[in-house]
Amino acid sequence: MPSGLRFTLDVDGLSPDTFTVVSFHYTGSYSSLFRLDVGVSSAYFTTLSYEKAIEKDAILKIWQGDTLLRHVRGFVASFSRHEYDGQRASYQMEIRPPFWRSIYRQNFRSFQNQDIETILTTLLAENGVTEYSLLLGNKHPVREFCVQYGESDYAFLLRLLSEEGISFFEAFADDGESQWLIFSDDAAYLPPPIEIPFNPNITTGSADEYVSQISHTVQIRPSSVVSKDYTFKRPGWQGKFREDGANLDWQRSQYEIFDYPGRFKDEQHGRDFTRYQMDGFRSNAEIALCESNSPRLWAGQRLTLTEHPLDSLNTTWQVVASELYGEQPQARPGQRGQGTVMNNRFRLIPADITWRPAPLPKPKVDGPQSATVTGPEGEEIFCDEYGRVRVKFAWDRYNKLNQDSSCWVRVSQGMGRNRVW
Template sequence: MPGSSDHTTFALSIDGVSAALSVASFEGSEGISELYAFQIEVTTPQGDLDPEGIIGAKATLTITTAEQAPRYVGGIVSHIEAGELTDRSAVYRVSLVPAVFRLLYRHDARIFQEKTAAEIIEAVFAAAAVDGYRLALQGSYTTREYSVQYRESDWAFVSRLMEQEGMFYYFEHGEDAHTLVIADAKQYVDIVAPETVAYRPPLGAMARGESVSRFVFGRELRPGKVSVTDFNFKKPGLSLMSTAAGAAESELEVYDYPGEFELPDGGAALSKVRLGEWEAFRRWGAGESGCARLTPGYAFTLSEHPRDAMNRRYLVTRVHHTGVAPQMADTREIVKSYENRFEIIPDDVLFRPPRRTPRPFMRGVQTAIVTGPSGEEIHVDEHGRVKVQFHWDRAGKRDEKSSCWIRVSQVWAGAGYGAMWIPRIGHEVVVDFLEGDPDRPLIVGRVYHGLNVPPYPLPAEKTKSTLRSNSSPDSGGSNELRFEDKLGAEEVYLHAQKDWNIRVENDKTQEVGHDEQLSVGNDRKKKVERNQSEDVGNDKSINVGGNHVEAIAGNESQDIGANATKNIGGAFIAAITAGANASVGGPATVNVGGKLSVGIGAGKEENVGAESVETVGKDKKVSVGADLKTDVTGTAAITIGKDESVSVGGEQKIEVKEKITITCGDATVVIDKSGDVTVKGKDIKVEGTGKVLVKAASKVIIASDGPVEMEAAAAVKIKGSAVNIN
């Protein structure tokens, strides 16, 4: 075995095992960002070991050379099996692994929110009672809004987080403990002193101690440019494309989507990490040695190589160990107890682990229950997103912290237009996952369940299709648009729990094939900015329980093909500011059961083409504020059943072209156009409280068939140019 050490001893100690254990042989592999495993064969001269007590026990493999300090490999026992049994000893094979190996057997499905990757790792370790670790991180990490461990082991979950972020891990080993170290920088620690290891090829078959016996160094063709992008729905126009390029092979580009970042800074950091994955192994080396101190995650300096360029400091990335106890070797061969094969990269390269851990892939949709704060029915953000509780999430509290905000697919989504149906707390929704990623849920549907049943019982109401809402807070009310497709009973039903507002920017056409009924429980108001036309093919009835007020700013025209009847139970008042014209083709009758008042602000003109008859059942009074003039073309007759009284406040003038005849019983007064005035009667009396003057232009004649008497209380004077008394 070239490069082996022939002065090396091995020992294995297991907590709780007091029996002497002799290491016959071992083989193990360890690497950066890898869980190491050593298979060790031991013998014991004592009785059987208890496997139950050994599984999970703390153990340490010690590799001791004559030249340098011991190399320790600590861990726990993950496997033990009994082998050969002789009279002198029993053989057992034991597997030694790190304590975090236990996390491979802790599987869970849980959600982490508003934590960085480092904080999530610490939370997972705390839940698993892992304390043998140290975070040696130099970089800053973005807070993850939502990160899901889904049906995977704790270790797989932690590993893929580290790989995504570019963190790597290795182990520190001491005599009594081992520590998991998580790092992200080139601050590599040297191996146990001396940190320089000489290159010394073997002399024939002889070992050369802890030296490097074989060493090669090369270069790989690797991509030199990485571009990543993603989509931020909050800023859909923002370009998230980010590119990182190295010094070589930049024409070989790896482009990937989605990058799972929301801002350009996140893309810049991610593209550098992804490029670092490729750059880490662009230059690499491998070799063989007998130096057990070579440990992944630690650096050493190679010396004495004939190629001067190879004499430099390297980071150990992987080591495969083989050891055989000298006493167990075939005596016919040269005893070569220990050797290893190792891999390295230059120490000026930042190690970025390859992404080996598979990510959980959601192979279909899931359902979940919408959640929110206690006492609320609807919990939503400004983007219409809601929160849910997945059925597999045993840690969720069915509240506003059960998940991240999840976008909800709508049937239409435009810039300020589209559909909006917000799932409410308690609703069961269908959740899909972008790219199958459990960290990127999207609600794509909703379903009923045993508590949330359809609006109408099925299958009895199978012909009904409906959109029914539910008033919030829940009061039993709803808005609804329902379609009934049952043959012969087809119906479209629209129900508004409170207000119903319709706005039509242009025309609205409504056609009803049969009856229409409108019932308004309170007021109704209609406003038409321009014309309104109403065409009723048959009868029209309007019943007004209270007052009816109608105001017309312009003209009104009403055409009635037959009769018109208007019954007014109380008073009727018609006020016309300008003229009024009523044309009746036939007879017209106006019956007023009570009092009729007509008020005219200006003049009134009444034209009757034929007779005009006015009958007043009781008194009639005509009051004229100014002059009164009555013109009669033909004969005028006034018949008064009782008394007539005429009172004139000023002058009264009566003018008749032919003759005036006043008859009262047997008495008559006749005035004709010739100027003659004839007064006839039985007794004619002329009395005056003052003087009575009879004056004529020619003569005054007093003629009587009987005597003529003149009486006076005083003297009687007769005066004239001549007085004849016969």
């Protein structure tokens, strides 16, 4: 980038001149929580206590002169004090998005007759995540019974989102302030592409944006997924679905994944879950690793590459991950260095592919569960049409001891000579 490149950091409740940015490192990708590490210096050594920074909102801004190129907003999750040279002290911050707080909330909980959108919005609200958007074009049917079993809120949602074929990423507006979390199940919702030419001879003082390196890779991944499940309500139901992968030109079609139980009880979930698994397994079958001087390329953006000598690469891609580095060593007293520099390393996949997370395992339950048989007040026997009884698990803190407690369970009864029917 040309001269005039500079970085600033503002922390809520502190004056704008409190910190001078020395370096930063941003990492972000689909279906992960971004991390922004910022090295700063400050003259407020004697008055800058930890509680003035930790848990406070912070925003890094990247400027070209007076033009704002990019910002990243989050909160300070870690704050470290380092050396003091008699004039200024060095500090290191780790900045995270609000959704990161869900890592530190663990629960045992059941959700009854709710779809993924309802479960997601409930847990986002409980974790204080208010700036988000749901861009869901596919059907996501109601789940009769869904359990968070000893998982953090984040791990639980990550598992459900992977089952439902939904990815998430941070979106950054051009106003230098607005930023929100996007949940999406279709690449059609991605913004229009940014056109950037390829130029391997870019210089540090270049005034234009270029892609300076690109490495294109294709790799073997599973070629098909077969899922099967069973439900006692429809014992004759086949419950079997198959999805074949696309773009198998460079590999064999023998790499089949068979999944049982498939965690579905109806056709809609069966078809969709199988397709989502296939997409997740093949999300990185074709990738391109790139470098650029542009800070505008992050997960969820689209890029149209031009002027590459290999015409097949001059097409539209989507960014699935990025690492943005920046240094201005002259911010330290007595340091000159090479001036302010910035570099963006990012990973691409074809623009028309809907990136989905790979499936994640469900937690395992060790041994039998303790529960209390429940029902409406005043009724001694309470069963449904299948002879099931309603129970409330010992770990269930949310449901009451009534007809709406944890869930229905099938019943077996002990007979003489250890027989069971």
